Amino acid sequence: xxxxxxxxxxxxxxxxxxxxxxxxxxxxxxxxxxxxxxxxxxxxxxxxxxxxxxxxxxxxxxxxxxxxxxxxxxxxxxxxxxxxxxxxxxxxxxxxxxxxxxxxxxxxxxxxxxxxxxxxxxxxxxxxxxxxxxxxxxxxxxxxxxxxxxxxxxx
Numbered sequence: 143x144x145x146x147x148x149x150x151x152x153x154x155x156x157x158x159x160x161x162x163x164x165x166x167x168x169x170x171x172x173x174x175x176x177x178x179x180x181x182x183x184x185x186x187x188x189x190x191x192x193x194x195x196x197x198x199x200x201x202x203x204x205x206x207x208x209x210x211x212x213x214x215x216x217x218x219x220x221x222x223x224x225x226x227x228x229x230x231x232x233x234x235x236x237x238x239x240x241x242x243x244x245x246x247x248x249x250x251x252x253x254x255x256x257x258x259x260x261x262x263x264x265x266x267x268x269x270x271x272x273x274x275x276x277x278x279x280x281x282x283x284x285x286x287x288x289x290x291x292x293x294x295x296x297x
Contacts, residue, residue, distance in 0.1 A: 143162055143247075143248040143249055144245050144246070144249075145184075145246045145248060146244050146246075147184055150186050156186065157184065159182070159183050159184075160181075160182040160248060161180065161182075162248070163177035163178065164180050164248060164252045165177045165178075165249070166199050166201070167253065170203075171203045172201040172214055172260060180251075180252060182194065182196075182220060182248070182251075183195055187223050189225045190225035190226050191226075192221075192222070192224075193221070193222045193223075193251070194221050195219075196220065197251075197252050197255045198215075198217045199216050200214070200216075201213075202214065203264045205265055205266035207270040207272035208266060208270050208271070208281070209273065209280075210266050210282075212265070214264065216256060220251070224240065226241055276288040
């Protein structure tokens, strides 16, 4: 979703509300079957624009310890000041690259917000016991035969 915010930058309009659903591409091992929800307000700042609002998404992935499915619900606050850059100054890796001229790339803003908010590793629960490195059994379901064999051999 690209929004022309030229009227905000020119000072003709004080605020511009933006609401909608934005598709979110998979990131690492997390997929997003449903579009994310965006509720933003764009307003004029001293040297650019101010973005305030929320981004909400539901994703799914696998626990990095036991490989069971994990739901990922993010409800992230957006509070960003963006100063427009000239094309010569433009850094494609900068955080404020969501603004090109007078066009605000809401899809990229959502992608950056979601990518930054995702945990480094998904875990189904804090005390997840993971998989047995020997037989691959899910230790959350109980002890596997490998633990019993190790205990018997040490006695």
